[in-house]
Amino acid sequence: MIRFENVGLRYGMGPEVLRDLSFHVAPHSFQFLTGPSGAGKTTLLRLLFLSLKPTRGLITVFGRQTSEVGRRELPRLRRRIGIVFQDFRLLDHLTTYQNVALPYRVLGQDEATYRADVVDLLKWVGLGERMHVLPPVLSGGEKQRAAIARALITKPELLLADEPTGNVDPPLARRLLRLFIELNRLGTAVIIATHDLHLMDQVDARRMVLEDGRMEIYA
Amino acid sequence: MSAGVADEEPARRRRGADGEGEDWSRTSIVPPQSIAGRALTLVIAIMTFLASLTVGAVAVIDDAARAWASDIGREVTIEIRPIEGVDTAAEVRRAVALAQEFSGVGAVRALSDTETRRLLEPWLGSGVDLDALPVPRLVVVEVDDPAAVDLSAMREEIDGAVRGASLDDHVAWIDRLRAMAEAMVIGGGGILALVLVALVLSIVFATRAAMAGNSDVIGVLHFVGAEPGFIAREFQRHFLMLGVRGGLIGGGLALLCFVVVALLTRGSAGLPGADQLSAFVGGVAVGPAGYAGVVVLIFCVAILTAATSRWAVHRALNEIE
Numbered sequence: 001m002i003r004f005e006n007v008g009l010r011y012g013m014g015p016e017v018l019r020d021l022s023f024h025v026a027p028h029s030f031q032f033l034t035g036p037s038g039a040g041k042t043t044l045l046r047l048l049f050l051s052l053k054p055t056r057g058l059i060t061v062f063g064r065q066t067s068e069v070g071r072r073e074l075p076r077l078r079r080r081i082g083i084v085f086q087d088f089r090l091l092d093h094l095t096t097y098q099n100v101a102l103p104y105r106v107l108g109q110d111e112a113t114y115r116a117d118v119v120d121l122l123k124w125v126g127l128g129e130r131m132h133v134l135p136p137v138l139s140g141g142e143k144q145r146a147a148i149a150r151a152l153i154t155k156p157e158l159l160l161a162d163e164p165t166g167n168v169d170p171p172l173a174r175r176l177l178r179l180f181i182e183l184n185r186l187g188t189a190v191i192i193a194t195h196d197l198h199l200m201d202q203v204d205a206r207r208m209v210l211e212d213g214r215m216e217i218y219a
Numbered sequence: 220m221s222a223g224v225a226d227e228e229p230a231r232r233r234r235g236a237d238g239e240g241e242d243w244s245r246t247s248i249v250p251p252q253s254i255a256g257r258a259l260t261l262v263i264a265i266m267t268f269l270a271s272l273t274v275g276a277v278a279v280i281d282d283a284a285r286a287w288a289s290d291i292g293r294e295v296t297i298e299i300r301p302i303e304g305v306d307t308a309a310e311v312r313r314a315v316a317l318a319q320e321f322s323g324v325g326a327v328r329a330l331s332d333t334e335t336r337r338l339l340e341p342w343l344g345s346g347v348d349l350d351a352l353p354v355p356r357l358v359v360v361e362v363d364d365p366a367a368v369d370l371s372a373m374r375e376e377i378d379g380a381v382r383g384a385s386l387d388d389h390v391a392w393i394d395r396l397r398a399m400a401e402a403m404v405i406g407g408g409g410i411l412a413l414v415l416v417a418l419v420l421s422i423v424f425a426t427r428a429a430m431a432g433n434s435d436v437i438g439v440l441h442f443v444g445a446e447p448g449f450i451a452r453e454f455q456r457h458f459l460m461l462g463v464r465g466g467l468i469g470g471g472l473a474l475l476c477f478v479v480v481a482l483l484t485r486g487s488a489g490l491p492g493a494d495q496l497s498a499f500v501g502g503v504a505v506g507p508a509g510y511a512g513v514v515v516l517i518f519c520v521a522i523l524t525a526a527t528s529r530w531a532v533h534r535a536l537n538e539i540e
Contacts, residue, residue, distance in 0.1 A: 049442070071447075079444035089439050093250040098243055106445035111244055150443065 001027045001158060001189060002048060007057030009043060017043055019213040021057070025191065027157065030184045032200045033193040035210035041193040044210065045160050048191065049083055050074055062157070079103070082151030082188075086163035088143040090135040090150075096142075097122065097131040100149045107154075118153060125149045125179065141172040148179065158189045165199055173199055249436060249457040255429035256461055259524075262425040263465025264472075266418040267520050271473030271513040273414045277407035278509030284400025292365050292393055295373075297358040300383040307383075311356050314381045318360045323367030330357045422520065423527050426458060430531035437535045451532045455525045462524030466517035474513055477505040 002025040009018040018040050025031070025048075033041055046052040047059065050066055059066045062080060069077060090099045097118060098105075104114040122131045125145040135143055144164060151159055161180065165173035177199060184190045191208075194200065200207060207218040250256075297314045301307045311329045318327045330338070335354065336347050347354075362368050374386040433454070440450045481504035 051442075075444045075446045078442075083442055085442075089435065089442065091248070091250075091436060091439055094246075094248075098246070101243075102248075102439070103443040105244070105248070106440060106443055106449055108449075154444075 001025050001029075001062065003058075003060040004047075005058040005060075007047070007054045007059055009040075009047065009052065009054050016055075017213050018047070018054075018210075021215050023208060023215060023217060025158070025189060027189055028184065028187055029206070030181070030190045030203070031192075031206040031208055032203075033191055033208045033210065034195055034197075034200065036195065039210040040213055041195075041210055042162055045083070045162050045191070045193055048158075048160055049081055050078055079107075079154060080157050082154070082156035082159045084144075084147050084151045084159070084161040084164050086166045088135070088147040090138075090143060090146055092135050095132050095134055096127055096138065096146050099135065099146055100131075100153055102150060103154045114153075121149050121153055122146075140167045141169075141176075144168055144172075144176060145179075148176070152183060152188070156188060158191070159183060161190070161192045163194055164192060165194065165196055170198070174202065177202060247457055248440065248453050249433060251457075253429070253432055255432040259425045259429045259458075260461050260465040260468070262421050263462055263520055263524065264469035266414075266421045267466045267469030267516060268473050269469075270411070270414045270418045270516055271470050272476065273407070273411045274512040274516060275473065275477050275505040275509045277404065277411050278505050278512060280400070280403045280407050281508075282506050284397070284404055287396045287400055292389075293362045295360045295362065295370065295386060295388045297360060297377055297381075298355050298385050298387060299358070299381060300355045300385075301353045302383045305382050307356055310381050310383060311358060314358050314377060314384055317376055317380055318358065318373065321368055321373050323362060323364040323369075325361040325363040327358065327360050330359065418520070419523060422462070422523050426524055426527040427531055429458075429461075430454070430528055430535070434535055437532060441536060447533060447536050450536065451529045454528045454532050458528035459521055459525035462521035463517070465524075466520040470513045470517040470520075474510065477509065481505070 004021045004023050007018065007021040008016050010016045021044070033044065035041055043052065047054060048061075050061065050069070053066065061069075061077060064073075064077065090096075091102070094102070100122060101111070101114060101118045104111075104118075119128070119131065122128055125148060127142060127145055127149065130138060130142055135146070138146065144167065148161070148164065151161075159180070164180075165176055168176065173196070180190050180192060181203065209216045209218065297318065299307060299310050299314060315327050315329055318324060332349055335349060335356065336345070338357075339347050339354065343352075360373075370386070370388050374388075377384045377386050437450055437454075440453070484504065
């Protein structure tokens with residue numbers, strides 16, 4: 001699904017923040033991306049989301065080398081990837097329902113074709129009663145679930161989550177983790193960037209550990 | 220009522236229960252109201268108002284300049300100097316008769332003694348005895364069709380047939396006035412150009428500032444896989460409406476000012492100050508060209524605002540990538 005070969009990245013003329021990364025993300029797989037703060041986890045997620053270009057090496061996403069993908073093709077590839085941010089990035093002037101339905105709206109789809117899906121997903125993530133609420137009213141956990149629902153609504157093949165449990169208490173973190181496992185069971189490959197060792201200990205999954213820009217993989 | 224319920228209820232009323240009837244395809248993805256958006260509307264309104272006033276002023280000056288040249292060009296004067304032993308009154312009658320024979324000429328009349336005395340009054344005081352002084356007599360020739368009348372032939376005829384007569388076609392005055400009017404129009408055009416440049420720069424900077432506040436929205440749309448064209452269209456539509464609103468407010472106020480000034484000028488006709496102003500620039504009313512200029516200005520302002528937002532979206536997307 002995704003393959004990195006000797007990938008390196010530097011910002012401008014600075015030192016390389018990622019060095020010689022080579023790994024493969026298989027379909028339906030589940031893995032953690034971990035490492036100390038500033039190790040490059042978010043940068044790596046941005047590479048995976050095609051939001052950054054490597055300064056060297058090859059990245060293959062869904063069978064396409066990213067260096068050969070034109071700017072016009074990028075949105076189509078990105079739609080196959082869902083992304084969840086630590087800071088949620090919900091639009092405060094849209095309701096929970098509208099935030100979750102946003103990926104369909106940008107595709108220009110008629111609302112009648114996706115309304116039921118959005119409502120079902122919101123119920124599934126436990127926000128059935130909060131779908132008409134504006135994000136500033138939601139709690140941290142509710143915002144995180146809304147952000148996850150938005151990333152999942154178009155059934156992406158890969159889900160990237162950046163510190164999804166960073167702003168929630170341990171019980172909610174466990175609940176969100178169960179949500180990701182359930183998603184994975186339904187067929188979505190999942191990469192969770194976290195430095196929460198306790199969270200990782202709860203799942204027997206591959207760990208990709210970033211340190212000083214280099215990666216060690218523990219199966 | 221808690222803040223949560225207070226926020227939830229209006230949203231629920233708008234959307235209906237369980238997502239049913241939630242047609243949000245026409246809802247703007249761009250936040251509808253923001254401080255930056257209101258500031259942008261205000262900047263656009265003020266700059267459009269100032270630019271519209273300049274357009275109106277230039278239109279008034281241009282109309283007045285044309286009117287001056289036209290009015291002066293539609294009148295020539297025959298001056299008959301008194302010569303000893305010559306009947307001046309008979310020469311005046313001959314000059315009137317001769318002038319009337321030319322095509323393109325309208326009314327021809329000799330100034331009466333009363334009118335001549337009034338002309339001399341500022342210099343010689345009232346009650347001047349015209350027979351006691353060698354005062355030239357004037358014949359006013361109104362020109363109906365400046366293109367048809369042959370002034371050089373008229374001058375030749377008058378010089379030959381009327382003793383002591385000379386024809387003044389005011390050409391020196393017309394040239395001076397025309398030069399002055401052209402200078403004023405060019406000056407007005409220069410000021411208008413500067414105001415328009417200031418308008419463009421203000422709109423560009425204010426739109427960019429307003430767009431900076433929306434970088435989060437652009438980022439989210441980008442991350443949910445929106446095409447750059449889709450994001451640009453959403454912002455363009457939003458900012459076009461801001462531009463139209465600001466332009467209509469500023470341009471509308473300027474048009475209202477034009478109407479009020481025209482009404483006040485008309486209402487104060489006969490007052491000394493108003494008559495002076497009217498004599499100088501004609502009617503202080505903006506013509507159709509001025510009104511059309513303001514409408515074009517409003518349209519251009521809206522387009523400029525939308526185009527700037529589109530450019531800012533693409534720039535923001537380039538920065539994200």
